[in-house]
Amino acid sequence: MNAGPRTPTVAPVAASELSPAVASAVSxxxxxxxxxxxxxxxxxxxxxxxxxxxxxxxxxxxxxxxxxxxxxxxxxxxxxxxxxxxxxxxxxxxxxxxxxxxxxxxxxxxxxxxxxxxxxxxxxxxxTPHVPECGARTVQLPPGSSLVKSRARARAVVALLDLPAGATVLVVGVVNSLLEALRSRGLNYVACDLKGGTTEWGEPVVTDALAETESGRCDAVLASGMTLGNGTFEPLRRHALAHGRQLVMFAQTGSAILPRFLGHGVSAVCAEPYPFFWLDGGPGTIHCYGGSGLR
Known part of the structure; x- marks a missing residue:
């Protein structure tokens, strides 16, 4: 079990706080x-x-x-x-x-x-495009190298987690910039990816996200939209809903799909539609839904 502080139970997002166009999914x-x-x-x-x-x-x-x-x-x-x-x-x-x-x-x-x-x-x-009328908060990424833009996106994603320092996050879909951003906030993590292996810092990468959610050692889940494409999103969503855990999604895959689950297991989404940050060196745009705002 994680020795750090436990995150409080996450209340469902009130329907009144969501755009009617977005708050529509149960499964x-x-x-x-x-x-x-x-x-x-x-x-x-x-x-x-x-x-x-x-x-x-x-x-x-x-x-x-x-x-x-x-x-x-x-x-x-x-x-x-x-x-x-x-x-x-x-x-x-x-x-x-x-x-x-x-x-x-x-x-x-x-x-x-x-x-x-x-x-x-x-x-x-x-x-329902990513516009304020549908609940989106637009965040500009700076121009620069792929690493500069990756780190800027990572800071925006991690800011959607409402956790105290010392809490532990299950990261499903390993992105080193996200792990780096979690470390900078004093958050622990368990890295999970179907490929396994190790992180940039030599930490083991587990391969079974569902087993990790059941283990009870993580306070929140930060998951890639790729879970939609490999069929693991629904079990993660159901677990978060049943146990009151935060589930924050970072989504190039399904950026317009995942905001539909706010209040139904998903607590926040960083939506990044095509073109993605790694395709161009100029300024970029991502869209955030839910969460406690950018830090």
């Missing part, structure tokens, strides 16, 4: 069903994806001892782009062909989960 499957039924916006059978593309990157920041790879499927619906990260080389080329010109209903029923997630993200981005 992920329920959200998909509502989208298919046309309850969230325009008839999805009449909306077609014009552009589908994948973005691949490999990175090793200056001064870091290890690197990583990213691959993201993105779908464009009008002005909106929905995205879902996948493990490198796991997305077949045929998936992109399947998406181009297809309607949202078809894609929400696609056999590949990342396609379904990206399609739902595109649809919800089209319906």
């Amino acid at each position: 992920y499957d329920g959200l998909v069903a509502r989208a298919l039924a046309g309850e969230l916006g325009p008839d999805p059978a009449k909306l077609r994806i014009a552009v589908a593309f994948s973005t691949r990157q490999a990175v090793r920041h200056e001064g870091r001892g290890s690197g990583y790879r990213n691959e993201v499927l993105s779908l464009r619906l009008g002005a909106a782009v929905g995205s879902c990260a996948v493990e490198p080389r796991e997305l077949p080329d045929s998936a992109i062909d399947d998406c181009v010109g297809a309607d949202i209903v078809r894609l929400l029923q696609h056999p590949l989960l990342p396609v379904r997630v990206a399609a739902l993200d595109a649809y919800l981005m089209h319906v």
Whole structure:
């Protein structure tokens, strides 16, 4: 058990504090069903994806001892782009062909989960973009190197956690800049990633997030939107809801999906729609929902 201070029970976000357009989800499957039924916006059978593309990157920041790879499927619906990260080389080329010109209903029923997630993200981005009227607080990232922008995003994400120094955070989806930001706030963490391995500081990375949530040694969960694409988001959400734990999401995957779960297990979201911070050296934009505000 964690020897640090325990976080207080997190009360659900009051419906009056959320935009009616956002406060709508009880479960992920329920959200998909509502989208298919046309309850969230325009008839999805009449909306077609014009552009589908994948973005691949490999990175090793200056001064870091290890690197990583990213691959993201993105779908464009009008002005909106929905995205879902996948493990490198796991997305077949045929998936992109399947998406181009297809309607949202078809894609929400696609056999590949990342396609379904990206399609739902595109649809919800089209319906409820990241604007103040939908509850978003826009945060500007400074221009600079990928590491400069990564650290700025990490500070904004970690600021959404309402925890005292000494508390312990389960980090699902290891990003070294996030771990660095937690350390700077005096927060402990358990790093978790399906890839395993070690962090930049030689700490072991566990691989079973659900086992860690049940262990009781963590006071809050900070999780990547990638959990939507690998099917682990719902168990994390249900655990947070049942145990009153904070669940803060940092989302390039599903940035328009996850704000729908505020008050239903998710306490805050840092939403980062395409284009992501690592694609450009100029100023960037992220959008924060819920939480206690930026520090």
